[in-house]
Amino acid sequence: MSEIEKLKKEVEKLKKENLDLKKKKKFGLVWEEREKEKNIDDGEYYPYLVKKGNAFGFDNNETNKNILIEGDNYHALKILQYTHKEKIDVIYIDPPYNTGKKKEFKYGDSWIDKNSGYKHSYWLSFINKRLEIAKNLLSKDGLIFISIDENEYARLKLLCDDIFTSSNFIGSFVKKISGGKNDSKTIKVNHEYLLCYKRTEKATIHLNIEYTKKDETRSLQKDGDNEERFNRENLWYPIYANIKTKEISLEFKKDMIEIFPIKNDGLERYWRWEYDTAIKRIDELRLTKTKFDDGEIKYDIGVFTPKGTKKELPWNSFISDFSAGGGTQLKEVLGKKIPGMYPKNLDYIKWICNLSVKKNPIILDFFAGSGTTGQALEELKKDISSHIENPKYILITNNENNICEEVCYQRIKKANEKYNYNSNLEYLKTELLKYDSQKHSDLDIKEFMVDKLIEIIKVREACFKLDEINKFLLKFAHINKSVYVLQDIYKMKKNDYDEVVSILKDDEKDKINIYILSMSNHEHYINKISKAHKNITFEPLPESFLKILRKIERKRR
Numbered sequence: 191m192s193e194i195e196k197l198k199k200e201v202e203k204l205k206k207e208n209l210d211l212k213k214k215k216k217f218g219l220v221w222e223e224r225e226k227e228k229n230i231d232d233g234e235y236y237p238y239l240v241k242k243g244n245a246f247g248f249d250n251n252e253t254n255k256n257i258l259i260e261g262d263n264y265h266a267l268k269i270l271q272y273t274h275k276e277k278i279d280v281i282y283i284d285p286p287y288n289t290g291k292k293k294e295f296k297y298g299d300s301w302i303d304k305n306s307g308y309k310h311s312y313w314l315s316f317i318n319k320r321l322e323i324a325k326n327l328l329s330k331d332g333l334i335f336i337s338i339d340e341n342e343y344a345r346l347k348l349l350c351d352d353i354f355t356s357s358n359f360i361g362s363f364v365k366k367i368s369g370g371k372n373d374s375k376t377i378k379v380n381h382e383y384l385l386c387y388k389r390t391e392k393a394t395i396h397l398n399i400e401y402t403k404k405d406e407t408r409s410l411q412k413d414g415d416n417e418e419r420f421n422r423e424n425l426w427y428p429i430y431a432n433i434k435t436k437e438i439s440l441e442f443k444k445d446m447i448e449i450f451p452i453k454n455d456g457l458e459r460y461w462r463w464e465y466d467t468a469i470k471r472i473d474e475l476r477l478t479k480t481k482f483d484d485g486e487i488k489y490d491i492g493v494f495t496p497k498g499t500k501k502e503l504p505w506n507s508f509i510s511d512f513s514a515g516g517g518t519q520l521k522e523v524l525g526k527k528i529p530g531m532y533p534k535n536l537d538y539i540k541w542i543c544n545l546s547v548k549k550n551p552i553i554l555d556f557f558a559g560s561g562t563t564g565q566a567l568e569e570l571k572k573d574i575s576s577h578i579e580n581p582k583y584i585l586i587t588n589n590e591n592n593i594c595e596e597v598c599y600q601r602i603k604k605a606n607e608k609y610n611y612n613s614n615l616e617y618l619k620t621e622l623l624k625y626d627s628q629k630h631s632d633l634d635i636k637e638f639m640v641d642k643l644i645e646i647i648k649v650r651e652a653c654f655k656l657d658e659i660n661k662f663l664l665k666f667a668h669i670n671k672s673v674y675v676l677q678d679i680y681k682m683k684k685n686d687y688d689e690v691v692s693i694l695k696d697d698e699k700d701k702i703n704i705y706i707l708s709m710s711n712h713e714h715y716i717n718k719i720s721k722a723h724k725n726i727t728f729e730p731l732p733e734s735f736l737k738i739l740r741k742i743e744r745k746r747r
């Protein structure tokens with residue numbers, strides 16, 4: 191190769207490197223992606239749900255049940271992506287803090303220990319994938335709260351800024367925790383954090399409600415540093431008052447004095463209210479006076495708040511209540527201490543869930559552990575001082591050391607009996623189907639998947655009762671709409687179709703949703719079905735299901 195050619199090649203290489211550098215992220219968090227769940231993402235596996243334990247507390251119409259899912263939360267979240275897209279109002283999670291302690295954080299099938307050089311990358315890859323799905327589950331006014339300590343706070347904050355955007359960051363609470371590391375020589379850490387983000391600009395949190403304990407009159411003048419007239423000229427205007435009758439007006443009347451927002455030392459300030467607000471809320475304004483030692487009298491305008499007035503205040507970022515007690519509360523229900531378990535305090539989780547402005551929120555905790563979130567929501571339902579009336583929850587936890595089976599499920603069940611929560615729970619478990627074209631026949635696998643899909647649709651419909659109308663048509667026991675599942679469509683004959691069409695025609699509900707458990711082309715019949723009722727929607731099937739069906743179709747071609 192000539193020198194010129196070598197140089198040309200070198201220039202090309204540099205150009206490419208330059209281009210790659212330009213594409214690289216320039217600000218924020220970067221880490222080495224560590225992959226341990228690739229098979230799920232590649233559609234090699236189909237996650238599905240099976241019944242695990244006895245459900246309890248069925249209500250009459252069988253809808254709106256609380257759900258406990260045992261399994262890896264990544265598998266469960268993949269299912270919720272189909273069943274609960276944009277339906278969750280609040281997510282609370284308490285993930286492993288990545289403290290480096292033995293058997294604290296498991297990713298895929300391996301425990302990540304403190305000596306791993308990629309300890310933070312593993313944790314970030316793990317949490318990133320879960321939060322990406324979590325974001326899609328949140329409704330437009332949804333909120334997410336994440337407990338974390340110093341080990342990963344800084345990285346989690348940057349990650350969440352990327353996922354939820356920094357403009358949706360509501361704030362971080364600093365929560366006092368008991369103890370602190372005894373081996374700390376310099377700073378004994380006795381706090382952790384609660385990170386809060388909203389899904390969109392539209393979302394908001396429930397503010398701190400307080401009621402005034404006595405009648406109060408607070409000056410209408412601003413008096414902070416830099417709150418001087420020249421900063422807000424529009425808030426500098428006279429208010430008129432009659433000293434004898436105490437009447438206040440924004441227009442001058444006979445015998446009235448003129449009052450401007452001027453401090454006792456003569457500094458010109460401005461009012462807290464705009465002129466139009468002062469007109470609207472004139473009844474709340476009062477004339478106040480200060481008498482100085484030399485006999486001089488100075489008049490001011492105050493805002494009157496009677497005793498018992500409801501005030502919405504911002505929260506303090508430092509939380510010093512609920513510092514311990516989670517373990518004892520769990521023991522109170524189960525009758526025994528669970529070693530190695532550090533459940534959160536019930537009142538703390540109640541307080542977090544109460545930050546939702548919704549009356550009947552759907553709340554998800556996908557690191558549920560001992561199920562504190564479930565019990566806290568049951569408590570909240572009973573709490574008449576809370577604005578939350580009828581929350582529903584979805585808890586997901588793995589079964590490490592039988593935590594789901596023996597702690598979480600038992601806790602909700604026993605607490606329900608002990609404290610008369612009048613609750614309900616459906617206990618499910620995730621399974622993975624590995625598509626193996628050598629092992630399974632196409633028909634077997636299709637039938638198997640369709641069968642499993644029904645359990646997933648039950649979760650999507652928040653309804654666990656299905657009535658068989660005929661061998662092709664199933665119907666959910668909804669009260670406000672009709673939801674049908676049409677199966678084995680390829681086996682249907684013309685008269686079967688006619689029967690389905692006539693059932694739909696006779697349906698008196700305003701809205702009909704239909705799931706057709708097939709991928710083949712049945713356009714002709716679907717057209718026919720869609721004309722059977724004025725408002726029919728065909729519901730989509732989960733992407734993971736379709737991916738495997740496509741694989742089967744491809745193989746057959």
Ligand SMILES: C[S@@+](CC[C@H](N)C(=O)[O-])C[C@H]1O[C@@H](n2cnc3c(N)ncnc32)[C@H](O)[C@@H]1O
Pocket residue numbers: 261262263264284285286296516532533534535556557558559560561562563586587588589590593
């Ligand atoms: C810090 S604890 C949560 C404790 C919980 N807030 C309470 O009050 O009981 C985290 C829990 O998440 C579970 N967990 C960890 N990784 C998980 C995963 N990938 N999928 C499901 N659960 C997981 C652990 O078994 C553990 O019980």
